[in-house]
Amino acid sequence: MIRSLYIRVVLTFLVSVIAGTVIAFFVSTWIFEEKFSENAKINLRNFGQDIARIYKTLPPHEADSFVSEMKQLDSYYIRIYEATGKFQSYGKLNGHKPAMVTMEQIQKVIDGGVVQDTPNGIAIVLLGLPLKTETGTKAMFLETIAPPSASFVAKWGLIFAICSLIAGSLLILVASVFLVRPIKKLTKATRRIAAGDFNVKLNIKQASELGTLARSFEDMMHDLQQLEQMRREFVSNVSHEVQSPLTSISGYAQALKQVNLADSERSRYLDIIIAEAKRMSKMSDSLLKLSLLESQSQQLRLTTLSLDEQIRRVIVALQPQWTARGLQFVLDLETLPVTADHELLNQVWTNIIGNSIKFSEDGGMISVSIQHDINTVTVRISDTGIGIPLEDQKRIFERFFKADRSHSRKVDGSGMGLAIVKQIVSLHQGDIRVESELGQGTTFIVALPITSSTE
Structure with missing residues (x-):
């Protein structure tokens, strides 16, 4: 062929x-x-x-x-x-x-x-x-x-030339129909995609450059369809996340207009309005941060620092949260210098350890360990909390996604933290995955190159 x-x-x-x-x-x-x-x-x-x-x-x-x-x-x-x-x-x-x-x-x-x-x-x-x-x-x-x-003889030559031209032209015309047919299919499919229709089947089975182009086009079409679905979900999620604090702010602002409102109630309403405003501001900052990370417009500022020391500082900074819950930390941190953007990595450890604290039962235990080989360092953060359902584990790194925690107490969060974590790890050419069972706890495994480099 x-x-x-x-x-x-x-x-x-x-x-x-x-x-x-x-x-x-x-x-x-x-x-x-x-x-x-x-x-x-x-x-x-x-x-x-x-x-x-x-x-x-x-x-x-x-x-x-x-x-x-x-x-x-x-x-x-x-x-x-x-x-x-x-x-x-x-x-x-x-x-x-x-x-x-x-x-x-x-x-x-x-x-x-x-x-x-x-x-x-x-x-x-x-x-x-x-x-x-x-x-x-x-x-x-x-x-x-x-x-x-x-x-x-001259007449015969003229007749031959005319017949040759006509026959060759007809054959090339017929052959060109088969050569151009896949291109016409691609052109028609492009117009349908431009009109917003992503359900296009090309059915081009050729193994030539046109076949390769058709398969690449189908992959691109699939990616565009997923991107469109993500865009719609993003708009829906943003609208939902913004609507809740706006509703609270609007409602309590209306309540503040009451003349006979007690000072204590007025103060409580103001505190709620301030808290909801901070929540919206935090969500806006998270969206901006994630957008910058995904567009890779934020350059990594690489420095060489001790990874174990950074994790210990994050744990100390979160001490008021875990001591109030009676949680214990078990550390197995080997001293290891790592070249990376430590400001961004600090967000990774803060988010993962903060989630472990939020979703651990009182009196539980959180363990953090560091292992490495020649080129890669692996950080494991495990808790003994409520765990994550299997169907949710595949989506926890999506923006705005929140796992089903209905059997646990309600916790604050916009669902943006792990999406940011995933993007930061990807920028460092690393990988993150989760292992969890309901009622048995959750383990986040972060693998990073010891020496990171920007693309």
């Missing part, structure tokens, strides 16, 4: 030209042969009739002498047969093989009939005419021996 479009186009052109030339040759030869043979028959018949008149007018010996000196013998070969099959010839063959004449043909001509045949190809005509002489009726057979004239 020819996979290269370039080779297919070249071969299509060559096959079309060769096939068109062959077809044109046979067609033009057929046309030329018909026309030339017809012309040769007319000329030969006229010459034969002239010979017949000579023998009818002159005595046989004078007629023989007259005919033997005719200039037309350069182009014609004459045989005059007796009834016995004996013949007398006029003209030079010049290597030309004379046409075979049978006794049946001789007898037919002597009886007054006419024989006409083209036994040896283009313009080679055999004509048999009865020849009446003083000694009786004889059979005269004439045939052409000269090659086609220059004018006829």
Whole structure:
């Protein structure tokens, strides 16, 4: 199977030209042969009739002498047969093989009939005419021996060129239909996608460049469909997340307009409004942060610091939260310098450890360990909390996604933290995954290169 479009186009052109030339040759030869043979028959018949008149007018010996000196013998070969099959010839063959004449043909001509045949190809005509002489009726057979004239050759060449052009053009036209068909499908699909329709099936099975382009186009179409779905979900999620604090702010702002509102109630309403405003501000900051990370417009500021020391500082900063819940930390932190953007990594550890604190039962335990090989460091953060359902584990790194925590106490959060974590780890050319069972706790595993580099 020819996979290269370039080779297919070249071969299509060559096959079309060769096939068109062959077809044109046979067609033009057929046309030329018909026309030339017809012309040769007319000329030969006229010459034969002239010979017949000579023998009818002159005595046989004078007629023989007259005919033997005719200039037309350069182009014609004459045989005059007796009834016995004996013949007398006029003209030079010049290597030309004379046409075979049978006794049946001789007898037919002597009886007054006419024989006409083209036994040896283009313009080679055999004509048999009865020849009446003083000694009786004889059979005269004439045939052409000269090659086609220059004018006829020129006409044949012109006919051949025209037929070749027409046949080759038709073949290329037909072949181009099959070559262009996949491109037309792609063009039609592009228009449908531009109109917002992503349910397009190309059904192009070729293995050439067009097939590769079609498969890439289908992949792009699938990605665009997912992107459109994500855009719609994003708009829906933002609207939902913004609507809740706005509703609270609007409601409590209306309540503050009451004249007889107690100072304590007024203060509580103001605190709620301030808290909801901070929540919206935090969500806005998270969206901006995630947008910058996804567009990679934020360059990594690489420094070499001790990873274990950074994690310990995050745990100390969160101490008020976990000590209030009676949680314990078990640390297995090997001293290890890592080159990375430690400001961004600080957000990773803060978010993951903060989630472990939020979703751990009171009195639970959180363990953090560091392991490494030559090129990679792996950080495991495990808790003994409520766990994450299996169906939610595949989506926890999506923006605005919140796992089902209905069986646990309500916790604050916009669902943006783990999406930011995932993007930061990806920027460091690392990987993050989660292992969890309901009621058994959750483990986040972060793998990072010891020496990160920007792309």
